[in-house]
Amino acid sequence: MIVAERKPLDKIAGMIEPFEKVLIVGCGTCVAVCLSGGEKEVAELAEEFRLKTRMNGGKRVFGEYTLTRQCDMEYLDQIADVVEDYDAILSMACGAGVQFIAQRYDHKPVFPALDTRFIGVSMEAGTWSQRCIACSDCILDRTGGICPKTMCAKGLVNGPCGGTNHGKCEVNPETDCAWTLIYRRLEKLGRLELMREIQPLKRNHPATRPITIRHDSYKRFDG
Amino acid sequence: MATRLQEKLEAKEFVITGEAGPPKGVNVKKALEEVEPLKDYLIAYNVTDNQASVMRVTSLVMSYKLIEKGLEPIFQITCRDRNRLAIQSEILSAYVMGIRNVLCLTGDHVVLGDHPEAMPVFDLDSVSVLQAVQALKNGKDLAGEDLDGAPTDIFQGAVVAPGADPLEPQLIKFDKKVEAGARFFQTQGVFSVGEWERFYKHAERAKVPVMLGIILLKSAAMGRFMNENVAGVNVPKSLIKRMAGVKKKDRPKVSIEIAAELIRKIRPMCQGVHIMALGWDKYIPDLLKEAELL
Ligand code: SF4
Ligand code: SF4
Numbered sequence: 001m002i003v004a005e006r007k008p009l010d011k012i013a014g015m016i017e018p019f020e021k022v023l024i025v026g027c028g029t030c031v032a033v034c035l036s037g038g039e040k041e042v043a044e045l046a047e048e049f050r051l052k053t054r055m056n057g058g059k060r061v062f063g064e065y066t067l068t069r070q071c072d073m074e075y076l077d078q079i080a081d082v083v084e085d086y087d088a089i090l091s092m093a094c095g096a097g098v099q100f101i102a103q104r105y106d107h108k109p110v111f112p113a114l115d116t117r118f119i120g121v122s123m124e125a126g127t128w129s130q131r132c133i134a135c136s137d138c139i140l141d142r143t144g145g146i147c148p149k150t151m152c153a154k155g156l157v158n159g160p161c162g163g164t165n166h167g168k169c170e171v172n173p174e175t176d177c178a179w180t181l182i183y184r185r186l187e188k189l190g191r192l193e194l195m196r197e198i199q200p201l202k203r204n205h206p207a208t209r210p211i212t213i214r215h216d217s218y219k220r221f222d223g
Numbered sequence: 224m225a226t227r228l229q230e231k232l233e234a235k236e237f238v239i240t241g242e243a244g245p246p247k248g249v250n251v252k253k254a255l256e257e258v259e260p261l262k263d264y265l266i267a268y269n270v271t272d273n274q275a276s277v278m279r280v281t282s283l284v285m286s287y288k289l290i291e292k293g294l295e296p297i298f299q300i301t302c303r304d305r306n307r308l309a310i311q312s313e314i315l316s317a318y319v320m321g322i323r324n325v326l327c328l329t330g331d332h333v334v335l336g337d338h339p340e341a342m343p344v345f346d347l348d349s350v351s352v353l354q355a356v357q358a359l360k361n362g363k364d365l366a367g368e369d370l371d372g373a374p375t376d377i378f379q380g381a382v383v384a385p386g387a388d389p390l391e392p393q394l395i396k397f398d399k400k401v402e403a404g405a406r407f408f409q410t411q412g413v414f415s416v417g418e419w420e421r422f423y424k425h426a427e428r429a430k431v432p433v434m435l436g437i438i439l440l441k442s443a444a445m446g447r448f449m450n451e452n453v454a455g456v457n458v459p460k461s462l463i464k465r466m467a468g469v470k471k472k473d474r475p476k477v478s479i480e481i482a483a484e485l486i487r488k489i490r491p492m493c494q495g496v497h498i499m500a501l502g503w504d505k506y507i508p509d510l511l512k513e514a515e516l517l
Contacts, residue, residue, distance in 0.1 A: 153332050154302075154343065158350040159396035161329040162384045162411060165454040171332045183392040195395050198403060201307070201351055201365065 001030040001121075002094045003128045004037060004114040009048060012090065015111040019088040020059070022049070024113070025079065025101060026066030027093035034128055037092030037114050039066040045092070045113065061086075070097030076104040083108060136206035142194050144185035149202075151178035157199040226323045227295050228267045229378040232407050232432040238495035239516060240297060240409070240434065241507060243268035245285035247277065254285070255292060261507055264517075267295040267324060269409070269497070273304060276336025283313060287320045297380070298322045301330025306346035307365055311355050318374035325379045326409065327352040327400075349381055350396070353403035379404060383433075384411035384455030385422030393455075394425045401429045409497040411455040412438030414462060414481075416488045423492045434495035437486065439478050439503045439510070443467035475506050483513035490514075 006012075016022050024042050032038025046062040053060045065082055067075040070093035083089065088109045091098040095116040102110035118130035133150045139157065140147055149155040153171040160179035163170025167180040186192045214222070231238045243258040245251070258268055268289055272282040286296035298317050300310060314325060333343045347355065355365050362373035381400040387393035397408070408426070413419050413436055426433050438456070440446055443466040446458035462481055469477045486496055496516075500507055511517045 153334075154329060154345040154348075156329065156345065156348045158348050158399055160387070160392050161349075162382060162387070162393075163331065163454045164387055164389075164393070165452075166388045170454055171334055179392055180389060183389065183395075192395075195392070196398065198350055198354070198399050202346065204346065 001033055001119070002096075002116060003034045003118050003120045003130075004031050004094050004116045006036050006041065006045070006092070006114055007112070009045075012045070012111070012113050013049070013052070016088055016090055019086075019109070021061040021063070021086045022088050022090050023063040023065060023079075023083060023086040024090045024092065025070065026064070027070040027091075027097050028066055028068045029071075031092065031094060031097075031114060032066075033122070035126070037094075039064075042066050042092055045090075070094075070101050073100070073104065076101055134207070135202075135204075136211065137203045139199070142197075142199065143182050144189055144191065144194070146178060146182045146185055148178050148182060151176075151181065155202075157202060159195060224376060226267070226376075226378050228297065228324050229406070231266060232494060235432075235494070237490070237516070238266045238434065239264060239511065240267045240269060240495065240497045241265040241504065242271065242499060243285065243289060243294075243296070244271050244274060245280035245282065247279045249280070251280060251285065251288050255288060257504060258289075259292060259294070261504060262292075262294055264508055264511055265498075267297050269297045269299055269326060272299045272301045272328070272330065273336070274331075276303065276331045276333050276338070278336070278338055283317050283320065283322070286317065286322045290321050295324065296322060297324040297326050299326045299328060300352060301328045302345050302347045302349070302352060303330035303333060303343055306344055307351075307355065310347055310352060311359060311364055314356060314359060314377070315370075315374060318377065323376050323378055325356060325377050327356065327379060327381050327405070350399050350403045353379060353381060353400055353405055357404035378406055380407040380409065381405040382410065383408050383422075383426070385413050385426075386411060386418050386455045386457045388455075388457075390421065394422075397426060398429065401431055405431060407431060407494075408433045410434065410436040412436045412449075412453075412499060413489070414438075414440070414456070414458045414485065416485065418457060419489050419492060427492070432494035434497045435486065435489050435493040436497050436499065437482050437510075438499045439501060439506065440466060440481055441478060441501070441503065442474060475503065475509075478503070479506055479510045479513050482510055483515075486510075486514035486516065 024046050026039050026042035027037050042064045046064045049062045069075050083105050090111050090113050091101050092113045098112045119132045120128050120130040123129050135149050164177040169175045169177045186195050246254045270282045270286045282299050286298040289296040327349050329349045333341045356379040359374050362370050383397045443463045446463040449456045450458055
């Protein structure tokens, strides 16, 4: 899933400061799971702004609405009427969701409440960890199911750099060296020969931004 | 024409190399003055590429400045700051400037240096840079395009850390570097014969000359620091104890003794030494004498 973190309150406050009526829109998918932009977080943020407003004796209004997903037009359409009552939209979705809501309601200023961090997994309650940088050319078949482009700080595909220190990464002594992990996994699988092969050069061009793909089963509808 | 380094290594002679770090700023003159007095002792100087991710004068220009002085550079190139276009073009440019020895490294991550917010590149890695060099020497670039003039006389090398933990993945990468065309190796600093023997048992099979990396141990504190923080460097407790018992003014002498002992013992198992004096360059002649290399 996509993992995001909420920006500090004063940063968000700075962005929406000029606006009287702000609609805070949550997203019920990834960012709800990682506790940064779901219904509960929308309510919390709205409450903080309302409290601030009361303390300042102001009259600002903060609306709340959480959509199933913000990366889908079908759901974005649901708030067409609500949006008209507000001066600005504060999106608590990932960066993709923020852009999509800004595209759908391009007559309203839209602001991001989150910093989108990575594609990752849930490690334990409250902890998420990055696993994929969406390189568009997956090589996990050759690396024992551990991604060196993501898990190695340098994205090296041919084995460890000289910075491996007692199995940890030179960039952070708390982090395992990806290539120590890959080595141990391939050894366990009896597939160390994969590590001995010189890998083809990284193919960066499939990831040339921005990317659009179309599912094969839909291509028959295309003229 | 072969470089002196290549000639001697291929003639199975024992070679000694050192370092010439480019300055942070334009004061190249001072940097050259520091290394020039060693020219009768060192066959070539490694010229580092934004070493430790600290921004400096380029390895290419500093290497050329050494050539102007009649000194032989080992031009280091890393993957941290350039993609494959820039790396290949830098290697060609270096060749045009008369630079032949090329040492291919991955490079430290930018977060360790003085511009931690910079974009780390790592489009290639040390193995693929060696492949690039081999391709260029054969008159093609990495995209398979023909060159107008091939840098046929490049003498390309690589590095390896005999003290890496775990060692096996490092040895696998060593083999890949050999396969990708590395013609010589310099190692990370080694402080024990046992560590070298473990590594050399594997490395000697490759039949590629390997030069022992020697770091001058300046103090017990430095030893402890390196054990904690420098990847692949393991200073035995006995050496740290030995340095700890020495008065400050006697430290260079004991440091030289330690390094010389290692060199004497490892000499039959390597084809040279690469000395990382870390500011103690003036002691290199004494070290070489003590190590019976003069
Ligand atoms: S190689 Fe790594 S970054 Fe690329 S798609 Fe696979 S997991 Fe993601
Ligand atoms: S120490 Fe390991 S994970 Fe870190 S950059 Fe080097 S190879 Fe990658």
